[in-house]
Amino acid sequence: MNPLQALEQYIDDIYTCNRTRCGFCREECPVYRVEGYETYSCRGKMLVARGLLEGTLQPDEEMARMADECLLCGYCAARCALHNVEIITALREALAQAGFQAPKHHANTNQILTEGYLFPRTSAIRREGTTPLYLGCLYQSKPAEVKTILSVLEKAGFDPLITDEVCCGYVVEATGDAEGFARAQARFQQVYAPYADQEILTLCPTCTITLRDKYGLRVKPAIVAVAEGIGDLRLEPVSMTATYHDPCHLGRMLGVFEEPREIIRALGINLVEMEHNRTFSTCCGGGGGVTAVNPKLSAEIAKNRVRDALAVGAETIITVCPTCTPTLLRGAGRLANEVDKFVDVLDLWQLLDKALTR
Amino acid sequence: MPTETHIQRAFEDLQPIFGNRVTISPMHRMAYSRDWSPRHRSAQDLPDLVVVPHTTDEVVQLVQVALRYNLPVVPFAGGTGMGGGVAAWRGGIMVETKGLNQILELDLDNLSVTVGAGITVWTLNEHLARHNLWFPHQPESKRACTIGACIGCDNDSTFGIRYGKILENLTNLVLVTGQGEAVRLGHRKASFTSTGYKLMELVVGSEGTLGIVTEATLRVFPLPQTRQVRGYLLRSLNEGAKALERLLAAGLAIDSAHMNDRERLHFYTHSYREKYHREPEVPDWAEAILFISWAGDPDVVEFSMDKTTRILREEYGAEMVREQEMVDGWWDSKHRLEFIPFKQKWPDSQRVKKFGAADLGLPIGRLDKAYARFREIAAKWHQDILGMTVYNEAPNKATASISFAVFVDDSTEENIRNFYEYVREMSQMAVEMEGTMSSYIGDGDRLGGFNALEHGPSLEYMKQVKALFDPAGIMNPGKKFDTRWLR
Incomplete structure (x- = not known):
């Protein structure tokens, strides 16, 4: 199979980005913010993809590492009219086809295909219900x-x-x-x-x-x-000043922005918004498998997101995603060593459960 | 072009200083291989190295290494230039300036901010907004464009008619010259000076050919409480310029004023029709649309809007655009960079052909004549017309910084050559009309050398200025005094 086949279907998008170069995807790309090279932004990756398609660049490990360090968070896509996330996924596929899939990704894929699940578990969780x-x-x-x-x-x-x-x-x-x-x-x-x-x-x-x-x-x-039924529930108020981190897939991609905020307000929490929120929220650092291939980068991105919360005076970050919560918590812990201030990270389910049981 | 040996030695010298912030990897070099300027879709100008400095001192050190091996040094910022200013067509070291993005001092008493030159205009304004302030030099590329790029390219601003271009609100800067020294130029936090020579002004628009700007101090302003935008249909472009001058003479504080020709007007009405499935009411006589905004306290803005509408209607027979959604959509997409109203996301408009422009500065009484010649010259060189937009870029006067925009077919080299022939002929027209070849893009790799037509013998003095700052000729070579396109 031609390893570039996955990319070729996006050739028009790739050339469109090449002739546009507006760069609106770049500044707030969480990976670019840490790595500093244009290459890590979507605009840079589009030039690399063009280089591959035209044969002026050859696939190699460095390129695969760069592609694997994309969070697939969709921030660039929200600023653009192109199929950015799909193109970067296709770039990964092309590099994997050429023999440059990260060993960790290869192992994860094997685990899923063999066992049917990714993470170790003691036993499958089941429940009878409707x-x-x-x-x-x-x-x-x-x-x-x-x-x-x-x-x-x-x-x-x-x-x-x-x-x-x-x-x-x-x-x-x-x-x-x-x-x-x-x-x-x-x-x-x-x-x-x-x-x-x-x-x-x-x-x-x-x-x-x-x-x-x-x-x-x-x-x-x-x-x-x-x-949807929050108005019918009896909730004990929670006293705190918190911000809400929009998980990329829940917010930007599923359009769920207001519902978690309605719950937070119903809990009586003083909600403050970070500079980048809702559609233009930035990733926690846990997306796209980055934690598996470069945990240090993931932690740096998480620290930046916690800095965003600190900048608006939040004591706590609330979120509602099994990836965002631990990733942000790791970032908050590491940042606390640098700035001597710990921002707590809580899952909305956890808060809800406490408020409902009191 | 640099030799392989020199590139390798420079890389070895830079590594102890920059660690993984210097690279010779083909992948990274590819990511810095082009900007927004018209060229063949497969064109690439590869630098030999890419370096990401974080401090002025690091820039000094990298220029010293470049001097040691006689390597070109090309500063890279937003990468959105339309004149090939960052094209490393002579190879060398690409300097990614976005690492110089710190806010160094916010002096609230003196309404002054000092920043690293790599901060974007957008990010700076996000910081300033927390203090109820803003920096009004705002090019349409502001989400990607840095303060250093604004200085280097002397680009245009949405709010030029009230606040001017960046020089108006730049009080000092740090330049790392081609001699490998950092010098502070300008007048500290004062808005002007009568002492010495105005060296800071020389740097504005120098496109990295004298050195790399690493730091800048800017005058900032209180955020206005509110802003309103309206559109007015006019009978000619010249009439629009006269009307604007009349509004200013009336004492109105206009915040922005942009005038578009028929083609641009049709572009907006087409977008409106597509979105709202209604026909906008545009009279047949309308030859231009003038967008005006006012900002300030709500009652002052309200009064200014009424007074403007009255003057334009009664003295110039203008009509206010009734479809306010069209005006708001234009403002949101062009200046707030919110693309939802008309889905005018940049890439979608360039799927087949790309934007290109001749960016002339003309005396204000020659707009209609220039419009007619624009159509002839574009047709002669087979360029599809996108339209003509007149920007006003100096405080409190009508000016004509004009984008004569076309769609460029980048599928063949011949088409690209035709585009630059179009730019050449438009540039000649500008000089004939007692104007300038470029008012916001700069020389880049287009006009250098050819611009002797505009500058005459003074170009020789400019070369001596260049030699003073950059005796080895390493700073962004192939720009200002050399061209790849126009002969």
Whole structure:
């Protein structure tokens, strides 16, 4: 197979970026902010992609590292009219086809394709119920967090059904293995076929996007379902000044901006907004598999996001994503060593559970 | 061109200073291989090295290394220039200036801010807004364009008619010259000086040919409470310029004023039709649209808007654009860079052909004549007309900094050559009309040498100025005094 085939379908977009060079994608790209070279911005990657297509550049490990250090967070796409995230995913695929997939990504892909899930787990979490709830690999590996979420959902009147789960395959596709993703898809479809006509509640924003866009399923983030009935719930007020971090997939890609904020306000929290919020929020540093290949970069990006919170006087960052919460917490811990101020990071489910039980 | 040995030695000398902030990797060099200027779609100008300095001292050290091996030094900022100013067509060291992005001092008492030259205009304004301040030099590329680029390119600003271009509000800067020394030029935080020679002014528009600007001190302003924008349809471009001068004579403080020709007007009405599925009410006689904004306290803005509308209607027979959504959409996409109203995201408008422009500065009474010649010259060189926009770039007077924009087909070298023939002929027209060849793009790799037509014997003095700052000729060579395109 021609390793560049994945990129070739985007050739018009790539040349369009080359002739435009507006650079509106660059300044707030979280990776570019840390790495400093134009190459790490989407505009720079488009020139690299052109170089590959025209044969003036050859695939190599350095290029694969650069492509793997993209968060696939979609900030550039929000500032642009092109298929930026898809092009960078195709660039990864082209590099993987040419034999330059990161060993860590290769191992993760194998784990998913062999075991059906990404992260180690003691046992599969299941629950009998009526409303399908898809946890995803990350939550399947976090039984304590799931217990909290189920507690909130039950108090809010839901009866979640958690069936045997297999990975949605996002990581396989995002790290450049298109053929492996086709296999992951086939398996997922087999397991989830009985729920194809039902609305499925979801927890992980990344899985939500994948279920909607790659499987055509009717999905609703569980936090949205809770927000819809927030007025009927009895909540103990929480006293704090906090900011809300929009997870990229939940916010920019699914358009869920206001529902988490409505819950935060219902909790009586003094909500302050960071400079970059909603559509133009910046990534926590955990997207696109970056943590797997360059944890140091991921932490630096997380620190920058925590700095954004500090700049607006927030004591706490609230978010609602199984990737964002631990990533930001790592960043907050490391930044505290530098600036002697710790910004706490809390998951909205955790806050809700406490407020509902008092 | 630099030799392989010199490049390798320079790299070895730079590594202990910059670590992983210096590279000779083909991938990174490729990412710095072009700007927004018209050239063949596969064109690339590869620098030999890329360096990302964080301090003035690091820039001094890299220029000293460049001097040691006689390597060109090319500063790179937003990369949105339309004149090839950052094209490293003689190779050398590409200096990514965005690492110099610190806010060094905000002096609230003196309404002054000192910044690293790599900060973008957008980011600076985000910081200033927290203190209810703003910096009004705002090119349309402000999300990517840096303060250093504004100085180096002397580009245009949305708010030029009230605040001028960057020089108006630049009080000092630090330049690392081609001699490898950092010198502070200008007048500290004072707005002007009568002592010495005005060396800071020489740097504005010098396009990195004298040195690299690493730091700048700027006068900033309180944010206005409100801003309103309106559009007026006029019977001719000359009439628009006269009307604008009349508004200023009336004592109105206009915040921005941009005038567009028929083609541009049709572009906006087309976008409106597409979005709202309604026909905008534009009379047949309309030859130009003048967009005006006012900013300040709400009652003053309200009064200014009414007074403007009255003068334009009663004295010039102008009509205010009734479709305010069209005006707001234009403002949002051009100046707030919010693209949603008309989905005029830059790339979508350049999927087939790209923007290119001749950017002439003309006396204000020659607009209609220039418009007619623009159409003839564009047709002669097979350029599709996008339109003519007249920007006003000096405080409190009508001026004509004009974009004569065309769509350039970048699929063949011949088409690109035709575009530059178009620029050549338009530039000749500017000199004939007692104007200037460039009012906001700069010479870049287009006009250098050819601009003797405009400057005459004074070009020799300019070369001596260049030699004083850059005796080895390493600072952004191939610009200002040399051209790849116009003969």
